[in-house]
Amino acid sequence: MTRARTHAWIDASAGVAGDMLLGALLDAGADLDAVRAAVHAVVGDAVSVRTERVRRAGLAATKAHVDLHEEDPPHRTWTTVRALLGAADLPDPVRRDALAVFAALATAEGAVHGVPADDVHFHEVGALDSVADVVGVCAALHDLGVTSASAGAVALGSGTVRAAHGAIPVPVPAVVALSRGRRVRAGGEGELTTPTGMALLAALATTDEDLPELTVAAWGSGAGTRDVPGRPNVTRVVLGEPAGAGRSRACQLEATVDDLDPRLWPGVLARVLAAGAFDAWLVPVLGKKGRPAHVLTVLSPPGRAGELEELVVASTSTLGVRRTECTRLTLERDWVDVRVEGTAVPVKVGLLHGVVQQVMPEFEDVARLAAELGRPERRVLAAAHAAAAAAGWVVGQAPPAGPRRGEAQGR
Structure with a gap:
């Protein structure tokens, strides 16, 4: 039996937050009861999830509400959240994706505050709100049968926002850290993208691209809290089967090097793979003037090509890197x-x-x-x-x- 692939493209051109993306997926047809069951499996009766139909700058959208039922919920660390997710009765893909999102968020927050990731407290994004948003989004993607996801350029906002330690500039430091390798812009006043929203994109929508070629099956809009005149405060999602099932865009980066100590090559390959390359390999060749040389090839996601090019330059003795746009068939x-x-x-x-x-x-x-x-x-x-x-x-x-x-x- 043939199983159709479902791709989710996320339009964050007006920003993205956890509740906005959750609302968009519910608007696109995700089962609210499935989302509630997943959230309940992790945090029990501490929160409840409901939806409301609203309008944002004249556009209809779904507002996802996470209602807290604890007066003063604790600020949980990443270690605590990881244990909650590990013990919860969740489908494996939902657990895996939720762990990836919180790992990205903890790493970014830890780097910003100068503490180990395991010690990060999620007070800046609200402990229970964040858990419900992340688990809800992962459960919605699973319910919709999404097998891949990507996102376009992200509006981050401008100005300042008040946090636990006082007023900080927008985009806040954690959002900047999570934005590495992505196209971003201000897009308007205020905080348009939250750390939770950017962590969801960083972990689940690793490809940065404009709307890809899809056979559209469903779409949805998730509303933010504010109704901003002249700018719909929504995150949108478009679901569909990719054209040419199993095909995706990539960049092939190449550098020919004839003067690098060969003992360094294993470390170079390990670093580019750790930095997000799809694959990397080395081919021996005979270069100019009869010199033995190597061609380093790195297969990169489009959104990480610039970062990986710089890493190749920093890690080798090359004076330049060639880039070729390509597509790849992936099983x-x-x-x-x-x-x-x-x-x-x-x-x-x-x-x-x-x-x-x-x-x-x-x-x-x-x-x-x-x-x-x-x-x-x-x-x-x-x-x-x-x-x-x-x-x-x-x-x-x-x-x-x-x-x-x-x-x-x-x-």
Whole structure:
């Protein structure tokens, strides 16, 4: 059976906050009861979620309200929030995405305040409000079947805003930190994008692009609190199947280097991958004047190309980097666990149009198990392949029904 891919494009040209994006997804058809169930699983009866139809500068939109039922909710640390999410009865993709959002937020807030991420208190965004907004958005995306997301340029705002430590300039420091690699602009007066809103984009909509080619299936508008004359205070979302399922934009960055100590290359590759590259590799070539050289190639998300170019320049001895715009076909990827000698071995599977194309056990886990069993790696690898086939993961066939560990690639 073919499974359609659903892409969510987020229009943050008027700004984005957690409740605005939640309202947009509910307006686009996400089930409110599913959102409420996910939020309740994490924070119980401490909050409730409701919606209201409103107008913002003449446009109809859905306002998502998170009502607090605690007089003075505690300011939870990232460690506490992580434990709450880990213990909650949530679908794996919802938990995974919520953890990614809060990790991004904690890292940014920690860098801004000069404290370890685990010690960050989420008082600046409101502990329970933030948890409900983030979990609600992740649950809404899951309910809508969204498999990928992107966003256009983000309006951050201008002026100042009052926070726990006094008046600070807009965009606030955490929003600036989370904006790295994105196109941003002021877009108007006041705080148009909150740390929670930008963390959602940073973790879940990693591709920065204008509206991509889609077969539109649904759309929605989520309202902010204020009704600003002349400017609809809304975040919009457009849902649809991407043209050419599995295709996305990328930038291929290249540099030819003939004078770098070869012992440095593994570190260069590791750094560009850690900085967000899709992939990176090195090819030996014969350069000018017969010199042995290497061509470094970095496959980059469009929104991170500039950052990665600068990293290549800083990490190597090159005097320039070539950039080529391209598209790539990416398979939908999931993780499944199979058992070999009673031990779980993760297997990465790739699907195209709902049909299994690749089945590959994770080699590091295979090698670890082989060492524990005292057997050759090739035999444990073959056993893992056989276990996957016995579970129904066969190339050329539809995937079996049943739980998975979640997509191997992020949105």
